[in-house]
Amino acid sequence: MSHENQPVLTGPALWSAQAHLPSVLGRQLTVDRAEGSYVFTTDGRRLFDGTAGLWHANVGHARPELAEAAYEQMRRLETYHIFGRYLNDRAVELGERLAWLSPIDDPKVILNSGGSDAIDVACKLARRHWQREGRTDKTVILSREFAYHGLHAYGTSIAGLDFNRAGYGTESLVPDTARVSTHDIAAVERTVRTIGPEKIAAIVAEPIQGTGGVNPPAPGYLEGLQRICRENDILLILDEVITGFGRTGHMFATERYGLRPDLITFAKGVTSGYAPLGGVLVAPHIWQPFYRDSSDTPVFRHGATYAGHATAAAVALRNLDILDEDKLLPRVTELEQLLARELNALTARAAVVETRVAGFLGGITLTDDLSAEAVTDELVEHGFITRPLRGNTVQISPPFVTTDDEIRQLVAAIDTVISAQEAK
Numbered sequence: 001m002s003h004e005n006q007p008v009l010t011g012p013a014l015w016s017a018q019a020h021l022p023s024v025l026g027r028q029l030t031v032d033r034a035e036g037s038y039v040f041t042t043d044g045r046r047l048f049d050g051t052a053g054l055w056h057a058n059v060g061h062a063r064p065e066l067a068e069a070a071y072e073q074m075r076r077l078e079t080y081h082i083f084g085r086y087l088n089d090r091a092v093e094l095g096e097r098l099a100w101l102s103p104i105d106d107p108k109v110i111l112n113s114g115g116s117d118a119i120d121v122a123c124k125l126a127r128r129h130w131q132r133e134g135r136t137d138k139t140v141i142l143s144r145e146f147a148y149h150g151l152h153a154y155g156t157s158i159a160g161l162d163f164n165r166a167g168y169g170t171e172s173l174v175p176d177t178a179r180v181s182t183h184d185i186a187a188v189e190r191t192v193r194t195i196g197p198e199k200i201a202a203i204v205a206e207p208i209q210g211t212g213g214v215n216p217p218a219p220g221y222l223e224g225l226q227r228i229c230r231e232n233d234i235l236l237i238l239d240e241v242i243t244g245f246g247r248t249g250h251m252f253a254t255e256r257y258g259l260r261p262d263l264i265t266f267a268k269g270v271t272s273g274y275a276p277l278g279g280v281l282v283a284p285h286i287w288q289p290f291y292r293d294s295s296d297t298p299v300f301r302h303g304a305t306y307a308g309h310a311t312a313a314a315v316a317l318r319n320l321d322i323l324d325e326d327k328l329l330p331r332v333t334e335l336e337q338l339l340a341r342e343l344n345a346l347t348a349r350a351a352v353v354e355t356r357v358a359g360f361l362g363g364i365t366l367t368d369d370l371s372a373e374a375v376t377d378e379l380v381e382h383g384f385i386t387r388p389l390r391g392n393t394v395q396i397s398p399p400f401v402t403t404d405d406e407i408r409q410l411v412a413a414i415d416t417v418i419s420a421q422e423a424k
């Protein structure tokens, strides 16, 4: 079909990420300043950041300590790569700190530039692990329905939101991927049997699904995944890109749910978004073979220019100090309880199907009579940023520095908007 006669819209030279462009052009909001839990736009709005950007601005926006950490680091050494025999001291220091915080005992830490990167590394390393073991059929990566693991080639291929996987000519951009049930562990077990455990390298799971609609795990589900992995020699990769570094009141959701994954991916909260950084925590049984003192020791041939970027590492170290100094993890637990109470009150509205809270992450699912998109659009007019997610759900995940009053104001605004739209 030719679309040649249809008008082409213009807009900024900058191509918006993941957007249906005709829907956003002409109504984009350009942020040019921020402070704490608020962002300011070029058209003069002051908006409460009810999503912490894309679940990343955990310690709040525009903190001078983090600006200073970056400035001081750049004055001394902006970065130096960590290929071959080179390292930089900041990346080494961050590795030590993350190893100390890690819920995996005695891990190695792979650093890179973000969550999608981390997922690429974790999936490649899982496959590399089984090739090295001589289990050459173990190439399949399983992920959950509704999962979001970023949109690099691997993240696209293991996306549980089908629209993110579609449009590239084959069912999966990287071969050998499949989806398992998100809530039903018996169904996961059946899928594993059907594919054959001897073909499966790893299962990837967000402990609490984020972009798929803020879906806390069904009771026993994550423990069930871990058992299936153990019984079948399948690696368990927990994607803690959202949940890592305090979002659930624990440093990692792995601790909250008492799990023992083989690999953990992280990003966002490690720097609270002040510098692009992500990575993977790797368990000893995976890393040790690559560290053996032997002439036939294999190489994990992965790396990028900005792996272990010194300025990003300096910012991460300061950000981790702030989590501690400001006692933000216990604060998240208080905020979780408050958010759960406040959102629960919304279920009195006919248009609210359900609210879900796990950690300082909330989802409000609406009936088909209302649209999450329309509700979030209207909330901007009231001064609040939220985000529509899959399943007609509104996302709430503010910075950890949010006050109780701000949570109450946000939920009051949501109530006002829903009630006005119910009346339409």
Ligand code: PMP
Residues within 6 Å of the ligand: 054, 113, 114, 115, 116, 117, 119, 148, 149, 150, 151, 206, 210, 211, 239, 240, 241, 242, 267, 268, 278
């Ligand atoms: N994994 C999860 C669970 C995520 O939520 C995201 C980003 N929202 C990613 C991976 C990808 O991270 P990034 O956007 O930093 O590449």
